[in-house]
Amino acid sequence: MAPSSKLKTPAQINNMDYEEFIDVFGNVIEHCSLCAAAVWRYRPFKDVKYLHEEICKFVDQLPPAGGEGILRSHPDLAGRAASEGLLTKESNQEQRAAGLSDLTQEERKQLAQMNDMYRSKFGFPFVICARKNKKDVILEGLRTRLNNSQEAELQKGLTEVKKICYLRLLDLVEHDGIESRL
Numbered sequence: 001m002a003p004s005s006k007l008k009t010p011a012q013i014n015n016m017d018y019e020e021f022i023d024v025f026g027n028v029i030e031h032c033s034l035c036a037a038a039v040w041r042y043r044p045f046k047d048v049k050y051l052h053e054e055i056c057k058f059v060d061q062l063p064p065a066g067g068e069g070i071l072r073s074h075p076d077l078a079g080r081a082a083s084e085g086l087l088t089k090e091s092n093q094e095q096r097a098a099g100l101s102d103l104t105q106e107e108r109k110q111l112a113q114m115n116d117m118y119r120s121k122f123g124f125p126f127v128i129c130a131r132k133n134k135k136d137v138i139l140e141g142l143r144t145r146l147n148n149s150q151e152a153e154l155q156k157g158l159t160e161v162k163k164i165c166y167l168r169l170l171d172l173v174e175h176d177g178i179e180s181r182l
């Protein structure tokens with residue numbers, strides 16, 4: 001994304017007090033402002049990549065229950081929160097970008113069934129970076145990932161959370177063509 005005046009510069013971020021930092025970055029991990037809260041102490045950040053790395057480090061050192069909690073904070077793709085208009089603005093945009101607001105009735109049914117199977121097998125929702133995957137790939141990915149172990153899905157889900165986080169950060173911070181990091 002081209003830099004725009006609305007994007008924060010690293011200098012602006014490094015001057016933010018805690019409240020402003022949470023106000024801006026509190027949802028880079030869906031409904032988990034603790035992740036932003038935990039890294040504020042690591043200012044100054046040289047650039048958006050360093051900020052992302054600190055958040056990833058925090059996520060990676062959580063015990064399994066913490067990682068599962070992060071996954072559970074994500075809404076199902078094209079699930080109830082979406083149909084009731086209860087998504088965060090970030091999640092709403094991401095799900096639309098993947099084409100999940102234009103599912104056929106059959107696709108919607110398949111996705112709902114597999115989301116339920118996934119949740120009852122693993123105990124947390126299926127999470128994938130919707131902006132990096134169109135609806136067909138998401139449906140196929142969900143079908144395949146249902147065969148994995150719980151440990152593998154916890155790691156896979158958190159890897160996707162970190163991608164979602166990076167793209168959300170790029171929407172907020174001035175940067176210079178580093179999307180290829182994903």
Ligand SMILES: NC(=O)N[C@H]1NC(=O)NC1=O
Pocket residue numbers: 030074075076077090091094095125126127128129130131164
């Ligand atoms: N369940 C799930 O993957 N949710 C998410 N994925 C994404 O890109 N945004 C979300 O809210």
